Amino acid sequence: MSQKQIGVLVGSLRAGSYCRAVANAAIELAPASLTLRMLEIGDLPLYNQDFDDNKTQPEAYVRFRAEIASLDGFLFVTPEYNRSFPAALKNALDVASRPYGHNAWNGKPGAIISATLGTMGAVSANLALRHPMVFLNVPIMQQPEAYIGKVDSLLDEHGKLTNASTRKFLQTYMEAFERWVHTISDAH
Amino acid sequence: MSQKQIGVLVGSLRAGSYCRAVANAAIELAPASLTLRMLEIGDLPLYNQDFDDNKTQPEAYVRFRAEIASLDGFLFVTPEYNRSFPAALKNALDVASRPYGHNAWNGKPGAIISATLGTMGAVSANLALRHPMVFLNVPIMQQPEAYIGKVDSLLDEHGKLTNASTRKFLQTYMEAFERWVHTISDAH
Amino acid sequence: MSQKQIGVLVGSLRAGSYCRAVANAAIELAPASLTLRMLEIGDLPLYNQDFDDNKTQPEAYVRFRAEIASLDGFLFVTPEYNRSFPAALKNALDVASRPYGHNAWNGKPGAIISATLGTMGAVSANLALRHPMVFLNVPIMQQPEAYIGKVDSLLDEHGKLTNASTRKFLQTYMEAFERWVHTISDAH
Amino acid sequence: MSQKQIGVLVGSLRAGSYCRAVANAAIELAPASLTLRMLEIGDLPLYNQDFDDNKTQPEAYVRFRAEIASLDGFLFVTPEYNRSFPAALKNALDVASRPYGHNAWNGKPGAIISATLGTMGAVSANLALRHPMVFLNVPIMQQPEAYIGKVDSLLDEHGKLTNASTRKFLQTYMEAFERWVHTISDAH
Numbered sequence: 001m002s003q004k005q006i007g008v009l010v011g012s013l014r015a016g017s018y019c020r021a022v023a024n025a026a027i028e029l030a031p032a033s034l035t036l037r038m039l040e041i042g043d044l045p046l047y048n049q050d051f052d053d054n055k056t057q058p059e060a061y062v063r064f065r066a067e068i069a070s071l072d073g074f075l076f077v078t079p080e081y082n083r084s085f086p087a088a089l090k091n092a093l094d095v096a097s098r099p100y101g102h103n104a105w106n107g108k109p110g111a112i113i114s115a116t117l118g119t120m121g122a123v124s125a126n127l128a129l130r131h132p133m134v135f136l137n138v139p140i141m142q143q144p145e146a147y148i149g150k151v152d153s154l155l156d157e158h159g160k161l162t163n164a165s166t167r168k169f170l171q172t173y174m175e176a177f178e179r180w181v182h183t184i185s186d187a188h
Numbered sequence: 189m190s191q192k193q194i195g196v197l198v199g200s201l202r203a204g205s206y207c208r209a210v211a212n213a214a215i216e217l218a219p220a221s222l223t224l225r226m227l228e229i230g231d232l233p234l235y236n237q238d239f240d241d242n243k244t245q246p247e248a249y250v251r252f253r254a255e256i257a258s259l260d261g262f263l264f265v266t267p268e269y270n271r272s273f274p275a276a277l278k279n280a281l282d283v284a285s286r287p288y289g290h291n292a293w294n295g296k297p298g299a300i301i302s303a304t305l306g307t308m309g310a311v312s313a314n315l316a317l318r319h320p321m322v323f324l325n326v327p328i329m330q331q332p333e334a335y336i337g338k339v340d341s342l343l344d345e346h347g348k349l350t351n352a353s354t355r356k357f358l359q360t361y362m363e364a365f366e367r368w369v370h371t372i373s374d375a376h
Numbered sequence: 377m378s379q380k381q382i383g384v385l386v387g388s389l390r391a392g393s394y395c396r397a398v399a400n401a402a403i404e405l406a407p408a409s410l411t412l413r414m415l416e417i418g419d420l421p422l423y424n425q426d427f428d429d430n431k432t433q434p435e436a437y438v439r440f441r442a443e444i445a446s447l448d449g450f451l452f453v454t455p456e457y458n459r460s461f462p463a464a465l466k467n468a469l470d471v472a473s474r475p476y477g478h479n480a481w482n483g484k485p486g487a488i489i490s491a492t493l494g495t496m497g498a499v500s501a502n503l504a505l506r507h508p509m510v511f512l513n514v515p516i517m518q519q520p521e522a523y524i525g526k527v528d529s530l531l532d533e534h535g536k537l538t539n540a541s542t543r544k545f546l547q548t549y550m551e552a553f554e555r556w557v558h559t560i561s562d563a564h
Numbered sequence: 565m566s567q568k569q570i571g572v573l574v575g576s577l578r579a580g581s582y583c584r585a586v587a588n589a590a591i592e593l594a595p596a597s598l599t600l601r602m603l604e605i606g607d608l609p610l611y612n613q614d615f616d617d618n619k620t621q622p623e624a625y626v627r628f629r630a631e632i633a634s635l636d637g638f639l640f641v642t643p644e645y646n647r648s649f650p651a652a653l654k655n656a657l658d659v660a661s662r663p664y665g666h667n668a669w670n671g672k673p674g675a676i677i678s679a680t681l682g683t684m685g686a687v688s689a690n691l692a693l694r695h696p697m698v699f700l701n702v703p704i705m706q707q708p709e710a711y712i713g714k715v716d717s718l719l720d721e722h723g724k725l726t727n728a729s730t731r732k733f734l735q736t737y738m739e740a741f742e743r744w745v746h747t748i749s750d751a752h
Binding site: 012013014015042044046047048049050053081082083084085086087088090091093094097124128131132134135136 | 576577578579606608610611612613614617645646647648649650651652654655657658661688692695696698699700
């Protein structure tokens, strides 16, 4: 199997983000044919089409669009904010989908993990995030779904996700994602 | 390429359904490696778990579950009813997803065409129909999207979809669906 | 406060439905100005526009449309099937929204309780059910939301919802619904 | 009728935004009991919970949260970006919903107008925006819905929305919104 470069996008921007802990565990537990790296999305100014029309792209846009264009697939790890996913993720999606006709996500496989302090909100963020992927042409893995509840209880005192059964689940999940990435990538 | 058996599910049950006309055109214009046939969903009683618990499945359930299990993929053609898709389609999805642990849709590729007399509603039915597909594990083709507006104006006096540009679009759409079907099927 | 007649629609059709147990508790705990009664939706044939075009309405349609037209508001109690709500509920919505121009739901207040054996699916059914309500013009109470998890553990051996904290929650919920019903009804 | 202060939030940040033209027309055509003013959302840094936890709120957060808290209702005017609404709007929603327990939107009425250069995307942005409103407890007007297609064709050479039938529609829409605002506000 060829090596695939996967970008990891975390929806929560806070330093001690639980989603970042989940993402780090997913990276650690991924099979060998996936090379994953965390992408920075917190420095992207809110999307404004004037940047594109006036050819005055912020440097962060230039960097991010090039990164997305260079990658083979994406893992999104999102919290729930108000029964949907955070602005930071939608902003990243929008920035790299533009300027018109230059959709850097186009045709690349993806997967969505959602996590929550409670038990329920993760589903709403996860499902809402799937709709933009239709237009962006990012085929999202359907199964297994990954909804991680009571996420704060799964970490150790250093903020590392150490819960054994969640780690086992994430390992299985990343193996399925590996198959999905190769299925979609090798067909295009 | 191996031959793939595709079931076509039409959300509107009326005899002169515009969606059925769209589905017939899609069948006619499909590439050779796809064998498509229309499935009957209008005779399925509303799903009731007691049928499964009591082992008294309606005959239509037995037939339909066997059909879905025997097929390689699915084309859904849906109208919009009240900013979502019709009950007839949700019922078909639910019936063949049960009894628990016997999801006949599992892992098979799909695509969704939505049509409307107006111009806008097709999007809402199409997007709403994608959420059950996550749990059913039916990977849905992301692009091209198929939203067919003013559908009544595209038919001739016999109710056949004869509009040239729509037929051209449907041909391109079915070629993309052929690639999607083989991508997903051959990976499983 | 004037007395309001509220129809209760339960999405699960099985005889021992957990949602029906929740609905019965909600009816029992409702404040005095709401008169609630359970509506039958399981006998409605799948919606087919030919019934309307040909003026051959099934008797169940005639009955149900008259019931909806006579009521002041609605309480929906839904399980989750495949990350959305059941066909039986969508069918009921569609039947009483037609024939075109005769939307019997129009302008009447509603609320949605969703329940699940697990912990998470209730959110997806609840949110999905809100989209048809936009077109049907049924203003849905936003807060409190009602997602009832592990619903089977809340019932006694006769299938009655006896869990004290859930009953307390449902009482508070129905008091909020009473205010919502009067707010919307008295404004029209 | 008492006077109500309404904040107008425009999802597109570009200077010549079509949505801003629609919003300006809605403001101009609104009935007398509504005082509408445009809110700035483009200067809000992407929401990061560390700002709240560390008590180092950006000045724009302080200003915006105070504005939302002081207002009686909200009109959202949104474009469609990738089958959903823009990050700028989600960010504004999230910022004024926090810190935890300080939801400045709570209980106030809202309405959503969506506009698009094409004909279809407006529905998807509009429906997606309704889900966060459930948790934020912003009751959204159900009818009339406002989907404005081919929006660029409705403006004059100064970027003003001058199309007569759209202006007539917006006037009717704002009259309905006036009733909705008073219905919800006066009940709380």
